[in-house]
Amino acid sequence: MGKQYTELDVWRKSRSLANKVYEITKGFPKEEIFGLTSQMRRAAVAVPSNIAEGCGRQHSKDAIQFFFVARGSLYELETQLYIASDQNYLSVENSALCFEEITKCKQLINGFVSYYKSLKSRTTNND
Numbered sequence: 001m002g003k004q005y006t007e008l009d010v011w012r013k014s015r016s017l018a019n020k021v022y023e024i025t026k027g028f029p030k031e032e033i034f035g036l037t038s039q040m041r042r043a044a045v046a047v048p049s050n051i052a053e054g055c056g057r058q059h060s061k062d063a064i065q066f067f068f069v070a071r072g073s074l075y076e077l078e079t080q081l082y083i084a085s086d087q088n089y090l091s092v093e094n095s096a097l098c099f100e101e102i103t104k105c106k107q108l109i110n111g112f113v114s115y116y117k118s119l120k121s122r123t124t125n126n127d
Contacts, residue, residue, distance in 0.1 A: 005055035010108035011048050014070070017101045018044040021077065024094050028084070036089070040080045046073035047105065051112075060120035064113055071109045078102050 005011050021044035025037045047070045054066030078099070085095045 005052045008051070008055070008112075010105070010112050011051045011055075013101070013108055014047040014051060014074075014105050017077075017098070017105055018048055020098060020101060024090060024098065028089050032089070036080060036084055036087075040077060040084070043073045043077040043080060046070065047077070051109070060116045064116050064120070067109055067113050067116065071106065071113075074102055074105055074109070 018041075021040050025032075025040055028037045050066045050070035050073065054063040054070070057063040057066065081090070081095065081098050081102070084090050090098075
């Protein structure tokens with residue numbers, strides 16, 4: 001693979017999402033600093049971090065595992081956003097924007113996993 005992970009749309013989009021999560025959680029109640037705020041930030045940061053780590057792996061199988069972890073973190077973040085919305089911590093606009101960004105990240109990660117699976121099968125077929 002020729003591109004650096006920092007050039008990948010999937011990494012850039014997930015990094016943007018992480019920054020959006022940091023921005024919106026600044027307005028959460030102070031009693032949530034060690035609760036929902038911290039959990040959402042951790043889940044959001046895990047997405048681009050695991051994509052980057054997967055790109056650094058030598059074998060497609062290892063890389064795919066990190067991409068699955070990144071995708072799992074997106075689902076975790078999505079659930080936390082629903083809870084934050086239920087608690088009225090988010091505006092309707094911010095909530096909609098985040099859900100939209102999560103959906104886009106899921107699509108990109110799914111495409112990335114498919115790409116790596118095709119690499120893996122080509123490697124396996126060439127052995």
